[in-house]
Amino acid sequence: MLIKNGTVVTAQGQRRADVLVRDGRIVEVAPGLHAHTDSRSLEGGAGEIIDASGLLVLPGGVDPHTHMDILVGGLRATDDFYTGTIAAACGGTTTIIDHMGFGPPEAAGSLIERVETYHGLADGRAVIDYGFHGVIDHVTEDTLAELSALPGLGVTSLKFYMTYDGRLSDEDILRLLVRTRELGILPCVHCENHAILSGLQERFVAEGKRTAHYHPLSRPDYCEAEAVGRVLALAHAAGDAPLYIVHTSTAASLKVAAAAGAAGPLASSPSWFLETCPQYLTLDEALYDAADDEGLKYLMSPPLRRAQDRDALWQALADGRVSTVGTDHCPWNFADEKQRGRTDFTKCPNGAPGVELRLALLHSEGVVRRALPLERMVEVCSTLPARIFGLYPRKGTIAPGSDADLVLFDPERTLTVTHSLLHENVDYTPYEGMELVGWPVATISRGEIIMRDGEFYGAPGRGRYLHRTL
Ligand SMILES: [Zn+2]
Known part of the structure; x- marks a missing residue:
């Protein structure tokens, strides 16, 4: 496959170049490739020439935070690894790293049971390449012993929570971080102070304040920021254990993280990363007051915040304090x-x-609207997720030897988001009515065109498990 005349964008820069692909990998990136490569790469007519004039050629998106087919409180998210990865592919994402749900009580928190269960959910179903973050909700001798087996299973990161029933205590977090640092495993953490949010929830419910309006009020910004500061202190105590903080949503958390960075050895080599999500960058808490209970569509944790939090997150994304954008995709039908x-x-x-x-x-x-450099968009949506989670340079860039995971993106195309345009298996989109400039028009996964003009073409199970390495 030869992709001609596009503007190739990587985290390092952009230039007019052609991309030659063979056997699912990128062979060469240079201007004018057609002159000397057509005859050998496309012999027998088996190959394809794609004219990307006027289009951006981006590395396929790497979404480091999805929850396909997750089972929570007896309910299963409406997208499984088939429908959810079709939706990802149609949006230009060619790799996901999925966050697992907690295991059944009889599994006693086994980390390995989770990985096996998730292979059962994803293998033969996913249409793009996928990896798993592990999950830990019991810190015991058994689960700490199992940790060392995770990298052998291709799982080099795992998540823990500071809220919900599977939350870890400070003592457990410290024990865990000492061990993950030794093993080189990257822990991902959901930061919210459980006492604050459960106490506020109880109070609101008792006072009859039960509409979606009270959701953000029950999880105020300091509830997240306190947990961010605490977990960074615990990581410092664990010998500056590397750490990845998922779905950062508030200016208060950025402030706390900056203070931690300046306080100790973390300042010279920050060993932790912050992720944010599109919803925290583009939506705000006024949506909880939407008519007809539509505020429930935005019921997520952490909640949507205020406009000033959004602005602070964009600034931090632009200047490097926030490293990645993951979606936290976890759909439930509104109806x-x-x-x-x-x-x-x-x-x-x-x-x-x-x-x-x-x-x-x-x-x-x-x-378009905030002058974020295109290279930085590629970096936070693709390159850094791949680097942080052990997939680079196979994923996350456009270079010889990398997988031919590419998106042809039309930067001029304008479009109004509406649910019927999308492939997500759910009955609404939180972005309904938003006017967008720029849209992915084709997605290529390992040299195969799997989406063109909004139509998906791949087969179930064509996605490969990504055995990540430390
Ligand atoms: Zn999540």
């Missing part, structure tokens, strides 16, 4: 599962869809 929150917001399953719109939102709201 069905979300209605559990109708009379009490604390009963609503948390999460929202978003895997399909990440690149388009970052381009339109970031590159």
Whole structure:
């Protein structure tokens, strides 16, 4: 396959160049490749020449935060690894790293049981390449012993929570971080102070304040920021254990993280990373007051914040304090599962869809409206997720030897987001009505065109498990 006349964008820069692909990998990136390569690369007519004039050629998106087919409180997210990865592919994402749900009580927190269960969910279903983050909700001699087996299974990161029933205590977090540092495993953490949010929830429910309006009020910015500061202190105590903080949503957390960075050895070599999500960059808490209980569509944790938090996150994304954008894709139907929150917001399953719109939102709201450099968009959506999670340079860039995971992106195309355009298996999109500039028009995964003009072409199970390495 030869992709001609496009503007190739990587984290390092952009230039007019052609991209030659053979056997699923990128062979060469240079201007004018057609002159000497057509005859040998496309012999027998088996190859394809794609004219990318006027288009950007981006590395396929790497979404480091999805929840396909996750089972929470007896409910399964509406996208599984088949439908969810089709949606990802149609939005220009060619790799996901999925965050697992907690295991059944009888598994006693086994890390290996989780990996096996997730292979059962994803293998033969996913249409793009996928990896798994592990999950730990019990810190015991057994689970700490199992940690060392994870890299052998291709799992080099794992998540823990500071809230929910599977949350870890400070003592457990410290024990865990000492061990992950020794093993070179990267822990990912959901930061919220459980006492604050559960105490506020109880109070609101008791006072009859049960609409979605009270969801953000029950999880204020200091509830997240306190946990960010605490976990960074614990990581410092564990010998500056590397750490990845998922879905950072507030200016307060950025402030706390900056203070931690300046306080000790973390300053010279920050060993932790912050992730944010498109919803925190583009939506705000006014949506919880939408008519007809539509606020439930945005019921996610952490919640949507204020406009000033959004601005602070864009600034941090641009200047490097935030490293990655993941979607936290975790869809529930508004007409069905979300209605559990109708009379009490604390009963609503948390999460929202978003895997399909990440690149388009970052381009339109970031590159077009906030002058985020295109190279930085590629870096936070693709290159850094790949580097941080052990997939680079196979994923995350456009260079000889890398997988031919590419997106042809039309930077001029304008479009109004509406649910029927999308492939996510859920009955709404949080971005309904948003006017976007720029849209992915084709997605190539390991040299195969799997999306063109919004149509998906790949077969179930064509995605490969990514055995990540330390
Ligand atoms: Zn998540």
